[in-house]
Ligand SMILES: O=C(O)CCC(=O)C(=O)O
């Protein structure tokens with residue numbers, strides 16, 4: 001079955017330094033995930049709102065949609081989503097537990113910011129946030145938003161990505177040139 005390519009191909013080079021072995025490291029811990037293409041009418045309406053808010057006019061949603069279920073102890077290490085499998089925008093709906101997402105500039109580690117992802121909230125990574133910053137979800141022990149402790153429970157995210165550049169809505173054609 002086609003799918004979940006980005007899991008094997010998260011671009012970790014700017015985060016942990018260059019090296020093929022580092023790229024093989026897993027970015028996500030304590031999770032299960034799926035790709036879902038059949039949604040209820042109510043969910044489809046929400047996904048359409050997400051798409052309208054996050055994507056530009058020429059951007060098509062990568063289908064199916066990625067659903068990630070992180071257990072309370074689960075977390076996501078810093079990474080930049082692969083340009084091979086994800087286009088210019090990533091939009092994530094967070095459900096159940098609140099969590100903290102940290103963005104760190106890949107060239108200037110002193111440049112960072114944190115987002116409090118409340119259940120029901122939507123974040124959008126595009127432009128510089130998509131390409132120049134890594135993103136991560138903090139593990140429970142480190143889950144603070146400023147001074148505020150944000151205890152982690154089970155968190156489900158529904159992640160919409162735009163198609164990689166050079167891929168038509170009919171599915172993967174020629175892969176885009178490597179950057
Ligand atoms: O769970 C999220 O909101 C982000 C997941 C993520 O970064 C990824 O799957 O690449």
Ligand SMILES: [Fe+2]
Nearest residue numbers: 079080081135
């Ligand atoms: Fe990601």
